[in-house]
Amino acid sequence: MTSLTVYGAPRTRTVRTLWMMAELGLPYDLVPITTLDGGNLKPDYLAVNPGGKVPAIDDDGFVLSESMAINLYLAKKYGGALYPGTAQGEARAWQWSLWAVTEVDKTIIDWALHSSVLPEAERDAKRARAARLELERPLAVLDGALKDEPWLVEGRFTVADLNAAAVMYRALWMDLDDKPNARDWLHRCWDRPAARHARALRE
Template sequence: MLQLYGNPRSRAMRCLWMLEEMGEPYQLIEKSTRADDLQSAEYLRLNPNARIPTLVDGEVVLWESMAINLYLAQKHEGPMHCAGPEVLGLAAQWSFWAVLEMEALLLDLLLHRAVLPEFARDASYAERDELLLRKPLGVLNDALVGHEYLVGNSFTVADLNVASILVWGKMARLDMSTLSEATRWLDGCLARSAYGRVRDRTSGK
């Protein structure tokens, strides 16, 4: 059975969402982000970065949340299966793009709007993040004009990977008021029942 190490309050959420969409049986092996949980010799053999998530699929051991999801989309049949170099190339394009163009800015925004204690938050950092996010968000919005999804005509790992990063923007009150297509698309992704099941896990339901 597929085994995922992590917890739903971390980047492992992305892979949990993917696994829920796939509908295949899997086991979540709870790992926190505490050093004592991640620095054991046993876990370091699976993931020498001492980070979560890590996926174990038989002999295959993988880390990096986006790579795990792209692997799952190729390997496993079912509703999230992606075949063919074009679809896979486009899914990789959107996944790398989201990590490189948006993830760090969204994480910083989240820290300064919601995570850090009030005294440590800096509104000017959040303002800068919002400004720098305008360009990639514009690219996303334009790509979705006339398209329900990022690649082809159905929800794919490309949508899941990008939405699972952009959800930090929701939590950080990112202003998307001028981005009607991206808002429509993100709301649709986050309304999926598979995402709801993962979110319920986060809130302990």
């Protein structure tokens, strides 16, 4: 019996790992590491992830950080059909995961912070508008990829969808009416029972 530990807190990017864990239905321990009290920078946690960021996992002694890599690893090892079945499908899952963290992650958080999350006095409407504008191209790419397909890879829900939709969590509150394929896909992903569970932990 392997032992799996997740380090982090649901209100952070750890929610991406918690969603995957819920999809897998495996038992795991959650070690609460929060950035609010600086727990992520304490020596005990820096020994797990020297970068001091959450999430990280320990799978029976194999320690891994980076939310996208964690989910790709977990899906490949434990996920069955959650992991694409061909080399091309696998490469697409990497593509969408890297797309999500390089093209979307920071910008969508910036958009969320300055359009709704920060106290009103700290919001910068210009920054929110700039972030939304920057998201236009990646969102159009996503919308186009989903034009004739309900899922990103191999015609079924896989880690590619999970990773991309998890990074796009904040877009659940974005007006995507001009990107209906992306909008419907995002809600399809987050409507899954495992996603709802992770979201309930987060919210």
